[in-house]
Structure formats: C-alpha cells, structure tokens
Amino acid sequence: MLYNEVMIRYGELSTKGKNKKAFINRLAQNVKAALHDFEEIKVHADRDRMHLILNGADSDVVMERLTFIFGIQNFSPVMRLERDMEIVKKTAVEMVREQYSEGKTFKISTRRADHDFELDTNEMNQLLGGEVLKNIEGIKVQVKKPDINLRVEVRLNGIFLSCQTVQGAGGLPVGTSGKGMLMLSGGIDSPVAGYLAMKRGVEVEAVHFHSPPYTSPRALQKAKDLTAKIAAFSGTIQFIEVPFTEIQEEIKKSVPEGYLMTVTRRMMMRLTDKIREQRKGLAIFNGESLGQVASQTMHSMIAINDVTTTPVLRPVISMDKNEIIEIAKTIDTFELSIQPFEDCCTIFAPPSPKTKPDLDKAREYESRLDIEGLIERAMANLSVSKINVGQTLEEQQKEIYSDLL
Ligand code: ATP
C-alpha cells in the first residue's frame, strides 16, 4: 500500500530544551539530504513532529531511507483522505488488512480536531470498527493493547489514518554534536566506531593512513568502500588519505623492534590531530577495544595518547569482538572488513610488540626522528575526497574522471 504522508517522532531531542530548535532544523536538513532525489516531497518540521508530504513519492523507498537517519525515534506512514466516509471506510479496511494475520486483534482510536464533523469519536470508532469486522474474517476487537491500532484523526483539512509504527535509528541528528576525525583502517572495529560516533550526532571525517607500495591500491579502496557504507548514516563523508610510507620507513630504521608499534601510533595520532586542527574538528575517534591487541592496553594508551590533549574517544572500548562483529553485520561493513588486504600497520609490525611500553622510552626513541619534517611532508600530500553513500568503485572513478575533464 502506498501512503501519501509520513509522520516522524523525534525521541531524545524532545528533551533538549533550548537546543531543540537547532536539533529539529538539523534533522530536517538531514532528512532532505537523504531524500534529495525526491524533489516532490515537502518537509514540515514542527516542534513535536515532522511531517513529510510525499506528493506521489514511493512511501516504501522513503521509509527505508528514514531508518538510517539518527534523531528519529520512530515514524508512521499516514494516509490523508478527503472527508468522505465512503473513502475512509474502504481505506481503513485495506490498512488493517495489510497488518492482519491470523489471531491478531485491533481497535480504532479516533480523535477530532474538528468538533463540528458530522460524526463524533464514538460514532467513528463504531462505524469503522464494524466495517473492519465485516470485511476481515476472524479478526477480533481488543481495547487494551491490541495488535493493530488504527488511529484516525479528523481535521479540517482531511481525515488522517495510520496503523503502523516503524522503529527509527534513535540517536541524535548527525552534525548536532560537532565534527570529529575517525581513524579508519580497513578492519572491523573502526567502521563500527564511526557508526557509533555518528549515532551520537557527530559529523565524522575519515582519516586513513596508507603506505604504498607496501599497501596495495585495493587496501585503500577497501577503506573508501567502508566509508561509503557508513555514509548511509550521514549522506556523505570526507575521506582524507595520509601518505605514511616515509614515516614507517624512518621508524623502522631508527626505532628498536619493541617500540615500532608505539612510535608508529604516536605519529598517526600526531597527524590525525594536525588534520583535526586544520579542519576544525573537536575530537578524534578510533576503533580501540581494551585488551584486544598490544596497542590497546591502558599502558599503550598512555604512551600513545601522550602526543595530544585532544579528546580521543573510543566508542567500542568495552565491547567484546563478538559484539563489535554483531554491529558490523547490521551496518553491512563486516563482509568488506574481512577481505584480506594488508594494513599499513601490520606490514611493519613486529610479531610481538610490547603490551606495556614505557612512556619515557617511547619519547626518547621517537626523538631520533625528524618529527617536524616528516609531519610537514605528510601534511603537504594529503588527499581529500568526498564519498557518498553506497558509492561503488566505478562511480567513484567516474567522479574522479569527470573532475579531470
Ligand atoms: P580495526 O578493526 O579498526 O582495524 P584493529 O583491531 O585491527 O582495528 P588496530 O589495527 O590495532 O586494531 O588499530 C586500532 C585503531 O587504530 C583502529 O581501530 C583505527 O581507529 C586506527 N588505525 C589503525 N590502522 C589505521 C590506518 N591504516 N588508518 C587509520 N586508522 C588506523
């Protein structure tokens, strides 16, 4: 059944006091962006609800897109009808029938904004309830907690019917919490961390380190494909490629094996922080989970975090691998993440890095490097691209070529 309106309920942002207006405006922007190819849709953002007037747009496609937008608690497809009881009766039966399966119960709940309407709420409930009972065999009325609740609203501009509530993505509208830099590898954890950051309203930009020729173009492409996946939750994501080859080679030359990983991570953190500063981000996000590998112990975090005072936020810090994988599957990044391409960190990594690196030693070994020069050269060669939701390799290339032409 194709509906002509969708009513959106806000959820958590209803409680946000004076920020409420900014939140609602941002959500409206995000909804419009997600539905940008439906020019006919009108978005009305009220204080308590948002109404989408579909004007012929396919309600199934619209509802599918809405499930990816943070800040929406739930939504209901709505049928707006003329104030003609014959049409209302017929549509009410159709809508209940669509939700009905054997054993389900229903009720009709009418509200009137227009008290001059020919029928009062009781008469409406009786009339429509009778019509449903007559036409759907086996269905029963239940007033308390029915399976199907057909809501009917009589207003001056029409009669509105709805009987379905679809769960939204929850969270806060992307952008309302500010911008953060996501350290995105090709692994399982960092895309999940990015998704969770976006869920709390962060506008994420992806920072990816790669070390050609030690890492292949396909590893870079994998990171971009993962970005395109999580862009489903924000429309687009800026992807920042950081050339890391020279730094890794220098570290390998000058730093003892046990500290390769720690110093490498310190350099990644420094660069991410520089990029954050340049792009006016407020925090850094990564996919670290406590105790998962040597670089993710609290001792390691002390030695690595030492290079910045910027908040480093770790959305999956307390999750087990299985829990992270569970989320990766629901956001559809898992299959991509497990493709076997070498990561820049694994290639130079010793088989057994220190799980308890010493901060002073890390600083001392690092001082053998020309830190300023290395950072400056990497920063001079960043490459930034905009990645859209679901963009395939082919489409990305097309865009690059069209930029060149
Ligand atoms: P992931 O599954 O996210 O790759 P991981 O368990 O493999 O995580 P590590 O490789 O130790 O863990 O990386 C820890 C975190 O460091 C990652 O979650 C990511 O945020 C960041 N990171 C690692 N490699 C890169 C890279 N090449 N580019 C950007 N960030 C990276």
Ligand code: MG
């Ligand atoms: Mg990794």
